[in-house]
Amino acid sequence: MKQILVDMDGVLADVYQHLIQYEYRRTGQLINIDDLQGKTEEDAFPDFRLSVNSKGFFRTIPLIEGSQEGLRYLNDNYKVLIVSSATEFPLSLTEKEEWLMEYFPFISWKQMIFCGDKSSIRGDIMLDDHPKNLNYFSGERYMFAQPHNLNSVVENCKRVQSWEDVLRQL
């Protein structure tokens, strides 16, 4: 069975919608996601660091549409490892695991990796939204579409637009 490394933020967890809500609550300004195409998350959200360092931020992120059914399909057909960049935000660690346990109870603690840098994690396939992770991966690569990666080019990397699209391609 092939081993697939699945990212959390921007693949399972809808960080953009959550950041938009956090900014709205703080400033009263509702950011339109269509205005964020091609911008990094830090450029798109003035209070990015404040939000992601808030207690509860990662525990309450909404799901990306189709991610539960999609990950269940992958888990039945691949050796899934959830690999999440998390150590930059220490509070996120326990919250991320609790979030996974709530929404993806079929994923066991043995399938979770929280790290700073993904380049030492072995796998056959990577599904991620960040070119910085995909670029250092030597297996098959799939970039999950998010506003920040609209203009990103990663060699030999397929782009997937949604979980529906993941299931079509994998």
Next chain:
Amino acid sequence: MKQILVDMDGVLADVYQHLIQYEYRRTGQLINIDDLQGKTEEDAFPDFRLSVNSKGFFRTIPLIEGSQEGLRYLNDNYKVLIVSSATEFPLSLTEKEEWLMEYFPFISWKQMIFCGDKSSIRGDIMLDDHPKNLNYFSGERYMFAQPHNLNSVVENCKRVQSWEDVLRQL
């Protein structure tokens, strides 16, 4: 530079002394570490699961003697990754990172990996106290002596008795 995977519990963090203190506070019985040789941690400590699932347990573990100087030496001479089995105990995650930040401030968040199973982490050298991790590692292997591994045999694995011994051998 060679990449070395360094474990936390039983290598940097003195889990035995901490468990002995937790048991003593709960039962009034002071367990003698010499009576624990060859026993698993779960067999050695009746309240093992209760202790490791307590809030604060991993945040307050004492250091293993020589670990700060020893890890600083390794960090100057190798590419160090701290790789810790942590997802079995979700509360431990944030506490473990905060603990590392306090006692090993020269280790950055990019050098930390918290996981359930270490078999997908790449490295040239592993320093660990658990045969279950060392057995699946294909590089050079060093087993840090702890009561539970007294009788453990791992093929092609050197045994180190202390951090002084690590520095002598590495």
